[in-house]
Amino acid sequence: MTPLEANSRISQHKSISLLCSAPSFEAELLPKIIAHFSVHAEPDIEGLDDYLKDQSIYTLPDVIILEVDEHGHCFEYIDKLKQNVLLKGLVIILLAKKKDAKVRETAMRYKVNDLYISPIPLDDLCERIFFLVKFKLFKPQLSDLSNVDFTYKIPFTKRLFDIIASGLALLFLSPFFLIVAIIIAFESKGPVIFKSKRVGTGYRVFDFYKFRSMRTGASEELANLSELNQYDKSETGSTTFVKLKNDPRITKFGHFIRNYSIDELPQLFNVLIGDMSLVGNRPLPLYEAEMLTSNEWSMRFLGPAGLTGLWQVTRRGKAEMSERERKKLDNFYAQNHSFWLDIKILLKTLPAAVQKEKV
Structure with a gap:
């Protein structure tokens, strides 16, 4: 790859925005992804949720990176995201400290885009993010929202x-x-x-x-x-x-x-x-x-x-x-x-x- 091609690729990546809450992986993860993407990090799910609530349809992140916690709160939050018509299409990537069949099964059930186990292959992760964003084309457009059933079914x-x-x-x-x-x-x-x-x-x-x-x-x-x-x-x-x-x-x-x-x-x-x-x-x-x-x-x-x-x-x-x-x-x-x-x-x-x- 020529220097011009490399710079072009980095520029493409920088247009991709990431929202990250993975405190156990920050030391190794953040320097790498900040070099390639536009990154906003939060210390926990509550901070991440507050950040998302403050975004408009045009400033939503492209990707959310979440750490798998021992109590499974990350999956509860993913379920909440999937139920929101404006957020359910976000690319979600999970990071786990150790291999666990139950975690993988749950991730598949919630249709998470990918799951990485420590140690994280950072170069592979960056390439995967670029691939998912480029081909998923997930962001909701206002023209799409007109076709969504917004009917509020009152309890x-x-x-x-x-x-x-x-x-x-x-x-x-x-x-x-x-x-x-x-x-x-x-x-x-x-x-x-x-x-x-x-x-x-x-x-x-x-x-x-x-x-x-x-x-x-x-x-x-x-x-x-x-x-x-x-x-x-x-x-x-x-x-x-x-x-x-x-x-x-x-x-x-x-x-x-x-x-x-x-x-x-x-x-x-x-x-x-x-x-x-x-x-x-x-x-x-x-x-x-x-x-x-x-x-x-x-x-x-x-x-x-x-x-x-x-x-x-x-x-x-x-x-x-x-x-x-x-x-x-x-x-x-x-x-x-x-x-x-x-x-x-x-x-x-x-x-x-x-x-x-x-x-």
Whole structure:
């Protein structure tokens, strides 16, 4: 091989990104793979998982190298990766300290791409990585995602709880709904209920209901008010989410029902008919969802859509909140939602519903 060919080969390898968590092998492994690939190392699976959650569809690693631990936690994590539509195609290579038939059998069952036993043949490993990435062509493309079934199958207990809770709430709050509707109708012209298209789980579009808190025609004024957006633009120069400070389009009574989240109550109808759940990631307006679909962080749409969620009870209404924080909270919930997490969020929702900031 000529020096020019060698340099070309190294350049090809450097375009391949590796995510590594193999502490027992780092001393011998890292110097070799860093010389050939773009490498990010984490000390354990938890760090590796946190790193992956922070990536977009365009910054996912090409290969994950994991050490086989004595308790088999690596296989539990591989199973988790295989269940995620955005991550299940990653090339996974395992490193083991000793030969073990059970480990090899388990690796085959989980369809791991390769398993190396100590001492690791480093040159062979590097060539194997290059081969797998070149021929597997695994990375999910946005065009591929349109053909994936993103349907969120809500657990029976969660759906039953949604129906009972939303039905009882609507029955109990109906007199209050009538009073709010009368005040809105008297204060300004226009429909009492504001209906807009929102994007929920799996990019499903549905009609989203709120008590109208703005003057008629407010949507058309949004483009001229971008300087009031509360989301920090410093990271990218632009922002996906929109939430305005001191929004001039809001009516006097609109400020009151927004401060106490009363304007959100008609979404109980959305919960009752199954458009969304009581707890989940907030459905997004079409213009926000379109930016997320065409760019990054589409993972948030792989979990349930909801009336309240992790973002609402942790960061909502805080002026210093960044777009990145919002995205990370949404992605975390999509990956880790459970019945008990939902209960914790619901218990924190009432205190969080009263906003301190005018957003």
